[in-house]
Amino acid sequence: MKRSSHLAALLGAGAAVAALCLPAAAGAAALPGLSPFGGPVFAQTNDPSGNQIVSYVQTGSGLREAGRYDTGGLGVSIGGSVVDKLASQGGLTYDAADQLLVGVNGGSNTISVFHTFGPFLGLRRVVPSGGTTPVSVAVHGDLIYVLNAGGTGEVQGYYASTLAPILGSARSLGLTPGLTPPYLNTPGQIGFSPDGRHLVVTTKANGNDIDVFGISFFGGLSSTPTVNASATPVPFGFTFDRSGDLVVAEAGVSALTTYAVNGNGTLTERGSVTDGEAALCWVADAGGRFFYGANAGSGSVTGYTIGANGQPAVIGTTPTDPGPIDLAATSDGSALYVETGGNDLIDSFIVSPTGSLVATGSVSPELPGHTGLEGIAVG
Numbered sequence: 001m002k003r004s005s006h007l008a009a010l011l012g013a014g015a016a017v018a019a020l021c022l023p024a025a026a027g028a029a030a031l032p033g034l035s036p037f038g039g040p041v042f043a044q045t046n047d048p049s050g051n052q053i054v055s056y057v058q059t060g061s062g063l064r065e066a067g068r069y070d071t072g073g074l075g076v077s078i079g080g081s082v083v084d085k086l087a088s089q090g091g092l093t094y095d096a097a098d099q100l101l102v103g104v105n106g107g108s109n110t111i112s113v114f115h116t117f118g119p120f121l122g123l124r125r126v127v128p129s130g131g132t133t134p135v136s137v138a139v140h141g142d143l144i145y146v147l148n149a150g151g152t153g154e155v156q157g158y159y160a161s162t163l164a165p166i167l168g169s170a171r172s173l174g175l176t177p178g179l180t181p182p183y184l185n186t187p188g189q190i191g192f193s194p195d196g197r198h199l200v201v202t203t204k205a206n207g208n209d210i211d212v213f214g215i216s217f218f219g220g221l222s223s224t225p226t227v228n229a230s231a232t233p234v235p236f237g238f239t240f241d242r243s244g245d246l247v248v249a250e251a252g253v254s255a256l257t258t259y260a261v262n263g264n265g266t267l268t269e270r271g272s273v274t275d276g277e278a279a280l281c282w283v284a285d286a287g288g289r290f291f292y293g294a295n296a297g298s299g300s301v302t303g304y305t306i307g308a309n310g311q312p313a314v315i316g317t318t319p320t321d322p323g324p325i326d327l328a329a330t331s332d333g334s335a336l337y338v339e340t341g342g343n344d345l346i347d348s349f350i351v352s353p354t355g356s357l358v359a360t361g362s363v364s365p366e367l368p369g370h371t372g373l374e375g376i377a378v379g
Contacts, residue, residue, distance in 0.1 A: 039330065040066065040119035041337055043346055043365040044092040044103050044375030046075030046085055051105050051112075053092070054365040055119040058335060062348040062361035066119035071112040072126040073105025075372050076133060078149065080181035083296055083323030083341025085372040087183040087204075088135035088149070089237030089249075089282050090191065091326065092375030095139040100160060102144060103375055104134040111137055111146050113163065116379060127163050130156025130170055133186075138199075140192035143219045145169070145199055147190035151177050155190060155201065157219055168220025171213065175206045188236040188281075193261055194244050200261075201225070202235040202248065210235050210248065212265035226265030231257045231272050237282040237326075239291070241306050245270055247283055249293050254280035256293055256302075258310045270310025275302040277317065282326050287333020290315070290355040294324035294338060301327070301338055303355045318357040320347050328376045337376060344373040 041056040041063055051071040056063035078087040092103040094116070101114040101121060109132050115123040131148025138145050142161050148154040157169030179185035188202040192215075199213040199221060211225035233252025241247055246259040246267065255274045259267040278297025285291055291304040291312070299322050303315045322342025329336045329351070336349045336357060344366040349357040366373055 039379035040116070041328070041346075042092060042094065042101055042377045042379065043339065043373065044071075045366055045370065046091065046106065046372040046374040047366070047370050048075045048077065048107050048372065049370070051075045051103070051107070053101065053103060053114070053121060055121065056363065057119050058330075063337070063346065063363045065363065067121065069114070069121045069124070071103055071105055072124060073110045073112055074107030075374070076106035077372060078133070078135070078183045078186055081183040084183065084281070084325045084374065085341070086135045086374040087186050087188070088147070088374075089189040089326055090136040090138060090375075092377045093137050093139055094377035094379050095160070096379070097141070098160060100139060101377065102137050102139055104129065104137055104146065106133050106135055106149075109134065111144070113144070113160070119379070125163055127158065130154060130165065135186065136188070136190045138191045140196045143192070143215075145190055145192070147187055147201060149186035153187045153203070153206075155199070155213075155221070157221070159219065166219045168216065171221050171223075171225070173201060173203065173211060173225070175203060179206060184234070189238055191238060194240050198261055198265060200238065200246065202238060204236055204251075205234050208233050208235065210246070210259070210267060212261065212267065214265055222265075228267040231255070231269050239283055239285045241285065241291070242288045243310070245306075245310055247285070247291060247306065247312070249280045249283040251279050251281045254278060254295060256280065256283065256291070256304055256312045258306060258312060260310070271307075271312055273304070273312045273314060275314050275317065277302060284327045284329050284336070286329035286336060286351055287331060289333055290351060292327060292329065292336055294320075294327050296323050296325060296341070299324065299342070301336070301357065303357065305355065315355045318349070321345050321362060326374060326376050328378045330378050337378065339373050339376050341373060344371055346376070
């Protein structure tokens with residue numbers, strides 16, 4: 001496998017040695033003369049013929065491909081979906097503490113766990129997802145939880161260190177199976193509260209609810225979730241702000257709504273705002289100062305601030321390539337990366353001090369003739 005000596009030096013001797021020991025990546029690229037900065041960016045192709053993770057390094061002019069890695073599983077397309085094949089947020093997630101990258105293989109009912117060395121991946125492990133059609137995954141400490149969209153919707157937990165299933169973690173969401181269109185009625189995302197005490201799942205139009213499970217000392221879940229009606233219809237993607245409030249993209253009226261998460265799993269609405277765009281489904285935190293939501297129906301990304309009282313406010317809207325879906329920002333909030341399902345590109349942006357976005361180009365993770373891009377994470 002060819003690696004750029006310049007890049008390896010920047011990554012450090014330890015990472016360079018580790019990279020040489022990794023299993024061969026499919027189609028890994030050399031990176032001559034590249035000066036990367038910041039952490040790597042990972043995208044998941046969600047290809048039904050063979051799912052892959054494509055890694056990139058950030059440069060002043062956008063992203064450069066660093067490698068391409070088979071997940072050992074298959075992608076999938078949820079029925080009726082057009083630009084968002086998994087109809088979810090969080091199909092790929094990065095755990096900085098343990099340098100783990102975890103992705104879903106919706107077409108083979110598995111998840112793949114990689115160890116990362118800068119933009120390079122190794123030590124792949126593949127385990128069953130505990131249900132059918134996994135679409136979203138979350139990591140907190142030694143806990144991994146996966147959201148399965150098939151049937152009534154199921155969640156399943158694993159210990160990250162061993163990938164052993166967690167006793168008392170398999171739970172049904174009790175959703176109504178077979179509703180149409182499927183992409184609108186499968187669950188949207190799974191995620192941990194910042195304190196690790198709650199596990200949150202959005203149900204989209206299959207109930208218009210936000211389910212909150214309590215997490216036990218050993219990582220298991222409460223027997224049933226606390227079911228909270230969303231402020232506006234179709235709760236989809238979410239993140240958390242610096243105060244620990246839940247920030248949810250609600251697609252029905254393209255609203256961004258914040259909620260306080262109470263100890264008993266109930267939610268208290270803090271504030272909500274609509275952006276006047278279509279199909280606000282995904283939201284990302286950019287360093288705690290700004291938040292960005294992807295509007296699949298409008299081909300745009302909306303920027304927000306959230307006040308001390310929890311009230312979100314729109315600061316501006318930026319056009320993207322067609323069908324923006326999942327998105328991720330650097331931890332310092334300096335750059336934003338947006339997957340666009342209309343033509344399977346990743347659009348790159350620099351975040352200005354005022355929160356406005358400056359485009360720096362696009363890259364194409366999908367191979368010619370393939371489609372289904374879904375899942376993005378920043379190292």
